[in-house]
Amino acid sequence: MTDSKYFTTTKKGEIFELKAELNSDKKEKKKEAVKKVIASMTVGKDVSALFPDVVNCMQTDNLELKKLVYLYLMNYAKSQPDMAIMAVNTFVKDCEDPNPLIRALAVRTMGCIRVDKITEYLCEPLRKCLKDEDPYVRKTAAVCVAKLHDINAQLVEDQGFLDTLKDLISDSNPMVVANAVAALSEIAESHPNSNLLDLNPQTINKLLTALNECTEWGQIFILDCLANYTPRDDRESQSICERVTPRLSHANSAVVLSAVKVLMKFMEMLPKDLDYYGTLLKKLAPPLVTLLSAEPELQYVALRNINLIVQRRPEILKHEMKVFFVKYNDPIYVKLEKLDIMIRLASQANIAQVLAELKEYATEVDVDFVRKAVRAIGRCAIKVEQSAERCVSTLLDLIQTKVNYVVQEAIVVIKDIFRKYPNKYESVIATLCENLDSLDEPEARAAMIWIVGEYAERIDNADELLESFLEGFHDESTQVQLQLLTAIVKLFLKKPTETQELVQQVLSLATQDSDNPDLRDRGYIYWRLLSTDPVAAKEVVLAEKPLISEETDLIEPTLLEELICHIGTLASVYHKPPSAFVEGSRGVQHKRLPGSAGSGESVESPDTGSAAGASDAPPAVIPSQGDLLGDLLNLDLTPPATTGPPPPATSGLQLGAMDLLGGGLDSLMGDESEPPPIPLRTDTPQSPQVLHQSPSPPDYSPTELGGDLGGSSAMGAGFGAPPPAAAAAPFSAPVSGGLDDLFDLGGGVGMPMGAYSPPKTVWLPAMKGKGLEISGTFARRAGVIQMEMTLTNKAMSVMTDFAIQFNRNSFGLAPAGPLQVLTPLSPNQSIEVALPLSTVGPVMKMDPLNNLQVAVKNNIDVFYFSCQYPISMLFVEDGKMERQVFLATWKDIPNDSEAQFQIADCRLSSDAASNKLQGSNIFTIAKRTVDGQDMLYQSTKLSNGIWVLAELRVQTGNPNFTVCLKCRAPEVAQCVFQSYEAVLKN
Amino acid sequence: MIHSLFLVSNSGDIFLEKHWKSVISRSVCDYFFEAKEKAGDPENVAPVLQTPHHYLISIYRDKLFFVSVTQTEVPPLFVIEFLHRVADTFQDYFGECSESVIKDNTVTVYELLEEMLDNGFPLATESNVLKEMIRPPTILRSVVNTLTGGSNVGGTLPTGQLSNVPWRRVGVKYTNNEAYFDVIEEIDAILDKSGTTVFAEIQGVIEACVKLSGMPDLTLSFMNPRLLDDVSFHPCVRFKRWESERVLSFIPPDGNFRLLSYHVSSQNLVAIPVYVKQNISFLETGSCGRLDITIGPKQTMGKMVESLMVTIPMPKSVLNVNLIATQGTYTFDLSTKVLLWDIGKLNPQKLPNLRGSLSVQPGAPKPEENPSINIDLKIQQLAISGLKVSRLDMYGEKYKPFKGVKYVTKAGKFQVRT
DSSP, X not given: OOGGGGGOOOTTOHHHHHHHHHTOSOHHHHHHHHHHHHHHHHTTOOOGGGHHHHHHTOSOSOHHHHHHHHXXXXXXXXXXXHHHHHHHHHHHHHTTOSSHHHHHHHHHHHHHOOOHXXXXXXXXXXXXXXXXXXXXXXXXXXHHHHHHHHHOHHHHHHTTHHHHHHHHTTOSSHHHHHHHHHHHHHHHHHOTTSOOSOOOHHHHHHHHHHHHHSOHHHHHHHHHHHTTOOOSSHHHHHHHHHHHGGGGGBSOHHHHHHHHHHHHHHHXXXXXXXXXXXXXXXXXXXXXXXXXXXXXXXXXXXXXXXXXXXXXXXXXXXXXXXXXXXXXXXXXXXXXXHHHHHHHHOOTTTHHHHHHHHHHHTTSSOHHHHHHHHHHHHHHHHHOGGGHHHHHHHHHHHHHTOOHHHHHHHHHHHHHHHHHSTTTSGGGHHHHHHTGGGOOSHHHHHHHHHHHHHTGGGXXXXXXXXXXXXXXXXXXXXXXXXXXXXXXXXXXXXXXXXXXXXXXXXXXHHHHSOOOHHHHXXXXXXXXXXHHOHHHHHHHHTOOOOOOOGGGGSOOHHHHHHHHTTTTSHHHHHTSOGGGXXXXXXXXXXXXXXXXXXXXXXXXXXXXXXXXGGGGSOTTTSOOHHHHHHHHHHSOOOOXXXXXXXXXXXXXXXXXXXXXXXXHHHHHHHHHHSSSOOOOOSSSOOOTTXXXXXXXXXXXXXXXXXXXXXXXXXXXXXXXXXXHHHHHHHHHXXXXXHHHHHHHHHHHHXXXXXXXXXXXXXXXXXXXXXXXXXXXXXXXXXXXEEEEEEEEEOSSSOBOOOEEEEOOXXXXXXXXXXXXXXXXXOTTOEEEEEEEEESOSOBXXXXXXXXXXXXEEOSSOEEEEEEEOOGGGGBOTTOOOOHHHHHXXXXXXXXXXXXXXXXXXXXXXXXXXXXXXXXXXXXEEEEEEEXXXXXXXXXXXXXXXXXXXXXXXXXXXXXXXXXXXXXXXXXXXXXXXXXXXXXXXX | OEEEEEEXXXXXXXXXXXXXXXXXXXXXXXXXXHHHHHHOSGXXXXXXXXXXXXXXXXXXXXXXXXXXXXXXXXXXXXXXXXXXXXXXXXXXXXXXXXXXXXXXXXHHHHHHHHHHEETTEEOOOOHHHHHHXXXXXXXXXXXXXXXXXXXXXXXXXOGGGTSSOTTOOSOOOOSSOEEEEEEEEEEEEEEOTTSOEEEEEEEEEEEEEEEOSSOOEEEEEESOGGGOSSEEEOTTBOHHHHHHXXXXXXXXXXXXXXXXXXXXXXXXXXXXXXXXXXXXXXXXXXXXXXXXXXXXXXXXXXXXXXXXXXXXXXXXXXXXXXXXXXXXXXXXXXXXTXXXXXXXXXXXXXXXXXXXXXXXXXXXXXXXXXXXXXXXXXEETOOTTOOOEXXXXXXXXXXXXXXXXXXXXXXXXXXXXX
C-alpha cells in the first residue's frame, strides 16, 4: 500500500467522510484519516474545514500522529486563529515532556504558528527551552527566537530573548552555537544597525572552535558570520585564515565557497611579502577548480563567483585556463559564464590556446553562445596586443562563412579593434563593405556606419554607402540614426565638395523630421558648429579619440570590493550590490575589504586607513568605521533644488541656426572653392566674418561629438560611448552654461586674498568614486569659510543630482547651503564649486582634530572620503587681544599647556612674518627685541571662541623660527602650529 | 533562508509544495515556467531567477525540478546543495526519485521535509539520523505496522544528532563485518580533430560500503597519496591527519557513503585510453554526407576496454543515416538526430569501424556546425590515475572485518571534436 490511496475519493464527499474518520475511536483509523488530510494539503487542496477535528487528535502519545497534527496546525492556524488557541495547552504541556524530542518538537511547532495570540503563550516555554539541559532542545529553541522575531520583533526584544541568544554563542555544544549564529544573523538582517553580532576576538575564537565540530550547514552560518568581522591586525587575520583553510576540502560546495569568502577578505590584511600569503594563494586554486566538476547548477554559481575572484586576484587561477574550456553538453548558462572567465584569464602566454578554442565555439549550434564567442575573439584582440593580428584574421575567416549573425557580431567587434589599434587593420574594410547588405541588426549597422564615417577618406564610395542608409532613415533605430548623422558630418568635413547635399539632407532629417530629442539636439549642435566655425567643427568632430582598453568591461573597483565581501551570496550571482536588489534592505551596510597592513601600499582611502589605525588611537576619539558609515548613511542628503539644465529654447536656436548656416556654409565653401582645394587646417585663420564668439568651451569633450558609437551595450558599459540619452545632455549644458561658469569661477578663484589657502589635493580618487574625482581645498574669503572643490567626471556617463553632507566634526563645520552643481556633469568635464561653510553644525571631536568626513552623493552612488582642513581658516577677524588681557591670559595659562615648535628654513624678517600672519588673522600684539632676537607676541581666535596665544622668536640670520603656543585647549596647538608653518612658508 | 519548496514535473505540474514559513502562493512559479519556456531544453533553465519579491533557486534532477523560494539574501550554493540533498534522500528512501514515487509517499515526503528544515535552517540531513526519526517504507514494515498499530516515526531522540560524530549511530551490530571501497575514476577530456588532447582531467571518488559493528575507527592509506592534491572529504575524515601523514583516518558512517572525491588535473597524469579516427563530411552541394569512424586502444595499461559506446548528436538537417558497423549495433533517433553506436568490448586485433552515408534534407545548406563525438567506456580493475590503496586498518573494535577495494575507470565527459 502506498500513500496514493489517500487521494481516492468517494461520492459522498471527501470532507464529510474524513470528519467521520477523524472522530473515530480507533487510533489506527484516526491516524490514517490525518494522513489523508495531510496528503490533500500537500497538493494544495483546502482542508481547513477539518480544523477542530484534527486538533482533537493532538492529545496523543503516538508521536507520528502528533507530528502529523502539528504539520496540519502549522499550515492552517493562521486561517483559524481562534481555534488555534485550543492547541496552546497541549503545546505548553509538551514543552515539559520528559522526552527531549517532544519538547523540541513542541517549541519548534509553536514558533511556526503565526498567530499573535499564541505567541504570547510561547514566551514562557521558550525561555525554559533556551536553558534546557538537552542541547537538541536548545538548538531548536534558538531557531525559534528567529521565528518569533519575524512575527513580533518587539516582543522578542522586550522579553530579553536576544540576550539569551547571544549567550548561546558561548554554548558548549557546537550545534547550538551554529544555530544561535544563524538565528542572530537572520534577525540582524532586518535590523542592520542593531549590532547584534558583536564580534570580538573572544567570540571569534568560540566560533572557530565550533566551526570544526558542527554540521556542514552550521559551518556555512559560522563562516558567513566570520566574514563580517574585521581583524585587528595582520596576525589575527592570519590565524583566522589558518583555521579556516581546512574547510576548503569540505565536500559541501557551499562550505567551500563561504570559506573562500572569508579568506579572500582577510587576505587583504596580510602583507604581500609574507610567505603565508603565497601559500594561501596556492591553496585557493584547487577548491575553486573542484567546484567546476559539480552539478551544473553549482557550477553556475561557482563560475559567477570565480568571475569576481579572477578580477580581484587574477594570480589565483592564471594557470587553470583549461578547466574553463567549454564542453559540448554544458548547459548554455554554464557555457556563457565559462567564456567570460576565459577572456579574463587570457594572456600572452595562453592566447593561442584560447583563440583556437574560441574559433571552435564559433561553429557551434547555439546562437547566443556563438555570438558571445565571436565577441570574445574581439575582446582578446583588445586585451592582448600581440594577438590582435591573429584575432583579426580569425574574424575574417568567420566573416567568410557568411553566417548572418556571425558576420554581424564580427563587424561589431572589428569596430572596437579599430578603436584600439587605429591605422593598423584598415585593409579589411573592403571585406567588411562586401557584407553591408546582410546587416539587419541595429548594432551591426551602427558599427558599419561608424567604420564608413571614420574612414571615409579611404572608401571611394563612402557617400554612396551612407546615402543608401539614409533612404530609410526614419525606420532605423536611434542608435543607427545617431551614428549615421555623425558619420555623414564626418564625411562632409573630409570631402566637403561632393557631400554638401548629403549633409544638409541628414541635418534636416535629424532636426526637422525627427521626434527624438537626442537626435534633434545632436543635429542642431552639428548644424550650428558647421555654420559658425567649421574649423572648430573639424576639431571637435574629427578629434582624436581616446583608445579603448580592455579594462572597460571590468566591474568597478569599489563595487568589486563590495562584491568580494559578498562571495557566495545572491549579490555575487547578480554582480550587483545587495542594496540594489534585496527587498526590505533598509540601510544594508556597504561592506568593504579591510585595508592591508604592513605592506608598502599607502594609497588607501583615508577612512579605511583610520579604521586600520584605530587600534592605537584612544577609542573615544574615533568612532569605529561601522558606526561612522552608519552615521553618514543616516544623514539626509538633500538633492540640489534644481535638477538638470534648463530646457534649451528650441525655437530661437532653430532660427539662429538656420540663419547662421547659410553664411557659415558659404564661408566654408567659399574658402574652399576659390583657391585650389586646400585642406582645412586648424592653424589657417578662416573666414574673417566668423567672430570667434563661441569657441568650443574648455570642458567640451571632443569624443562625444567625435562620433562614438552610441551604446554598444552588449560589450558591457565599456567599449561604446554613453547611451544616447546620456550623450545628449552635455550638448546643451556646455554651450549654454559653459561661459557663465567660467566667469563665475573667475570671481571666486582668481582674486588673490590675504588668507593662506593650501593648493588643491585629490580627496576622492576616481577609482573610489566610480569615476567621480574630487579635489579641493579650504579657504577663508572675506570672513567666510569656503570649501573649494573641483569635481571631475571621469566615468562614461553623465552625473547629476549632487549633494554633500559632513559628518560631525571638531569645529562644527557644516555646509551653509546646498552644493551648487546645477548643470549635469558630462564625461570628462570638470566643474569648480565653492561651498560656503558655517561653524554651527554638530560637534564631535575628531582625530586628527582637523579631520573632516564628507559624504558626496550623485545619481550614481554615495561616496565617503575624509580630508583635513587648515585650522587657519577658522581664525576669525576679531582675533586681536588687548595687551593687558594678553598678558594676564599668558600668565594665567599653566606652563604645562605650553607647546613649543620649530619652523625650519623660513627666510623672512620678523616684520614680513608678522604681515603674512596677519593676512591669516594671526595678529601681532607686541614686539620685543632681546639680544638680536625678535619676539613677536601674537593672538588668534578660533571660530568657536578658543583663544590661542603665541610667542614667535625670530633670530636675524637664523632661518629657524621658534613658536611657543599657549592655549586653554592644548590639543589645538599642533594644528595651529601647522597653520603657522603653512602660512609662513607660502 | 529557504522559504518554500515546489516540486515540478517535467511537463510543468506542481505536484507538491512545502512551506517552512508563511505560505507563498504557487503562482510565484509562473516566473519559473516563463524561464523554462524560454530555455527550451529543461537543462538550460538558469538555476537562480529573480522575481519582483522572491528569488527562485532550482535544480533539475531525474526529470524533476526542485524549485525553492527565498525572500532574503541567502547563499545560493547552500540552497542548491540542500536541494540535491533532498533529492538524494528521496532516492535513498524510495529507491528512486520520480514523480510517481513521491506521490505514492507524500506523507513520508512531507514528514521528511519537515524534519530536514526548520524555519529554513537545515536540521537533519544525514541519512542515518533521518532514518532513525522516520523509518523508510518497506513492505514488511507496513504489514507489521498494520497488524500492531506501530508507527514509522521514531520516538526517541536520534543519537547521532548531537554527538561529535553525527553521521554514525551507536549500537550498530552486524554478524558479518565488512568494509568495501570502490575507487571510481571518470576521465573528462576534449580531443580535437587531430586527436590532440585539448583538455583532460580525472574526477575520482571513493565510494564506501561499511557495515561494521560498534564504533570502528578506520585508517585508509595509499601507495601514492601525492596524487591527491585536490580533495574533498566526507565530514568524518580527520583533516589534521591527512595534512600531516597523508592517511585517511575516520569513524565511518554506517552503510553507503562517499568517503572522498578528488580531482587530478595535471595533464601528464591523465592517460587517454582510446583513440578515434574519424571523418564526418557533408558535400557542398547535393544532399548527402559521409561518416567513417574507427576506434582503437591507446593507453589502457593492458586492461580490456568494455561497454564502449559512441554518441553523436547530428546536425538537424540530417534526415537519416545508412551505415555499416563491423562490431556492435547502431541506432539513429529520427526526432533527436542522435546517432548511438553500442560497441561493447574493444578488440585490439580487430578495431571496430562504422562507416556509410548520411542523407541530408535536400536543399538545406551545408550544416554549419561540426557534430561532436561523445565516448562512453569502462575499464575494470584500473584507476587510470594510478591511485592505489595500500592498506586499511581498524582500531577501536576487536573483531576482524572483511575488507575489499575495487577499481574502475569510466569515461566522464569525453568528447572528440570533428
